[in-house]
Amino acid sequence: MGKKLILLLTVGVLASYYVYTPLPDNIEEPWKLTWMVTVSKTVTYLNRFSEFLGTNRFVNIAALFLKVQEVPPTSDENVTVTDTTFNNIPVRVYVPKRRSGALKRGLFFIHGGGWFSGSVAMSSHDFLSRETAERLDAVVVSTSYRKAPKHHFPIQFEDVYNSLKWFLRQDILENYGVDPERIGVSGSSSGGNLAAAVTQQLSEDPSVKIKLKTQALIYPALQPLDMDLPSYRENAHFPTLHKSDVVKSWSNYFTTDKSLEKAMLLGQHVPAESSHLFKFVNWSSLLPEKFKKGHIYNRPIHGSSDLAKKYPGLLDVRAAPLLADDTQLRGLPRTYVVTCQYDILRDDGIMYVTRLQNAGVQVTHNHVDDGFHGAFLLLDFKISYRIINHYIDWLRENL
């Protein structure tokens, strides 16, 4: 009897330790978040275990977990949904059925997933695009792009840019009944990175005559140079996005060579001859006091120039939109930025807000005090609808 009780107690303690997730006091629906984090932790462990046993004999569990969240293109009474290709890039297009006679808004959406995962078919992305199309009477193009680790920068960027340029062709816009004066780009997380990058590229591309009216960046990743920002220090272990995942995603965007990831973790990936670039990501001058709090700005350390020579994408403005100079920023369209308090990427977004404002760009900044990375598209959570509604309201007024 005694032994059984001890066993039961031990299992109980281990289970609660496994499930226990420390969360800040102002997080809404904490139990739901704890449950979600426990499920994703379990998927990660199962995945590591199956990799340990040999991936050939087992299906990739993480990929399967994402696959079951995918939905086929399904039209409903309000929106026609079709899978097609733009410039050979797969896209899913949402066309509202409402007949107003007038030309419609156009919205080009880029999903996130660390440049290695996610898809337009995921039910959360599908829901958002459908909802945006219906509520704004907008034609929404949700674009795919090739992923790491098979493909590295600049492939992801180029796929998105080629797909966007196809959408912006006069004949394509006419075909979909889109007003060329009312087109916006949006993206979340690594999709926000790609959105910011293609928006910059487009503003300087003389071969494309049609320009964007808006860009909307939802907790975007905007630079891999300084990974010691206050938001990195405060949220390195926040359960929905860890520092180790962010560093791995950035590193895998450029290469599968592990030495880059190691150098990034030590902050030794930027060579001395590129130290002038740190002024573009200097949180000491670019963050409002509220976000600097008690943090001390450390002078950046420098690594050898080998890695940056081997992987020049690391310091390329198409991967790190914060590296654009003020002249480049001045030409950008009206901008919407969402940042979340409990997000390692928070300060990337806030620094971009400051830099755009300094360059005279009109910016709306929605900082979510109880937000965390991923909150935009967790459709079981109240916070998700709060952020989505604010975003759609902004588009309604500005696009």
Ligand SMILES: *[C@@H]1O[C@H](CO)[C@@H](O)[C@H](O)[C@H]1NC(C)=O
């Ligand atoms: C279609 O639009 C109507 C009116 O806005 C709404 O009541 C209905 O729920 C929508 N249908 C779907 C499938 O979303």
Ligand SMILES: *[C@@H]1O[C@H](CO)[C@@H](O)[C@H](O)[C@H]1NC(C)=O
């Ligand atoms: C960052 O900004 C601070 C002033 O806020 C300045 O003292 C420091 O030299 C700057 N560092 C770099 C690398 O630009």
